[in-house]
Amino acid sequence: MLKKLYLLGIGPGDPKYLTQEAKELIERLSLFLVPQKVGAKEELTEKRTSLLKRIKGSTHYEIIYLPFPEREKGSNYRESVKEWRLKKAQILKNALLKIDTEEAGFLIWGDPTIYDGHIDILKIIESELTIEWEVIPGLSSFQVLAAKGKLSLTELSTPLSFHTPRTLRKLKHIEHPVVVFLDNYETFNLFKKEPLQILWGAYVGTEDEVYVKGPLIDKAEEIKKARKNYKEKKGYLMEIYLLKPQNE
Numbered sequence: 001m002l003k004k005l006y007l008l009g010i011g012p013g014d015p016k017y018l019t020q021e022a023k024e025l026i027e028r029l030s031l032f033l034v035p036q037k038v039g040a041k042e043e044l045t046e047k048r049t050s051l052l053k054r055i056k057g058s059t060h061y062e063i064i065y066l067p068f069p070e071r072e073k074g075s076n077y078r079e080s081v082k083e084w085r086l087k088k089a090q091i092l093k094n095a096l097l098k099i100d101t102e103e104a105g106f107l108i109w110g111d112p113t114i115y116d117g118h119i120d121i122l123k124i125i126e127s128e129l130t131i132e133w134e135v136i137p138g139l140s141s142f143q144v145l146a147a148k149g150k151l152s153l154t155e156l157s158t159p160l161s162f163h164t165p166r167t168l169r170k171l172k173h174i175e176h177p178v179v180v181f182l183d184n185y186e187t188f189n190l191f192k193k194e195p196l197q198i199l200w201g202a203y204v205g206t207e208d209e210v211y212v213k214g215p216l217i218d219k220a221e222e223i224k225k226a227r228k229n230y231k232e233k234k235g236y237l238m239e240i241y242l243l244k245p246q247n248e
């Protein structure tokens, strides 16, 4: 069985965003675990595969593709996420039991500590198996978004918060900058009457990256059009945005 697993943050897509630590680890390891995405999102699996190819070149290495299921949408969000993680833990555990290499890297998009369930999945596995594991930080998509938009996230020492649509729609007003992940519902529409600035980015840090920046009231329609176009063109949309009060 595998002795040590690295949850390896690979940044938002392009190998240029790998940290030196992640790059050296990839150079040293010879076994990698990659979630097998299906359908339009298969490109995200391919990007991980080609990142490995780029770093490893002709040296020998192996990839185990993990057939993780999609989350089943239930009425109770917390419960459905819990069940989903248990299923993924079972699949990962079975794979780990069959491995006879000492160490392996599990490639994780962006940073493993931001909107990613693998730390919790490893905690489930750890309660059933003796395994060492370590988290290797990666550059998160929100950092690349802010840098490309030349925006400070904490300009006047203001708080910064992270949201998904589920929590964003509960806010009455946006008083401080918020970074929004995983929004497939254009939740920014709820705040169009507030004097906010938006920085929206899709496929950030990759060759397909696209950004829209400006007052929310002026840019909302342009973003909606871009969302529709890119969804049709690529089959999936990977987007993130920042909303901040205009006077900050």
Ligand SMILES: C[S@@+](CC[C@H](N)C(=O)[O-])C[C@H]1O[C@@H](n2cnc3c(N)ncnc32)[C@H](O)[C@@H]1O
Residues within 6 Å of the ligand: 012, 013, 109, 110, 111, 112, 113, 114, 115, 116, 139, 140, 141, 142, 180, 181, 182, 183, 201, 202, 203, 204, 205, 206, 238, 239, 240
């Ligand atoms: C499951 S979360 C993973 C976040 C990741 N751990 C990170 O640090 O960026 C997936 C969401 O992250 C955001 N995301 C990740 N990479 C992105 C990219 N290259 N461009 C735009 N959004 C991205 C999107 O909101 C996407 O729906």
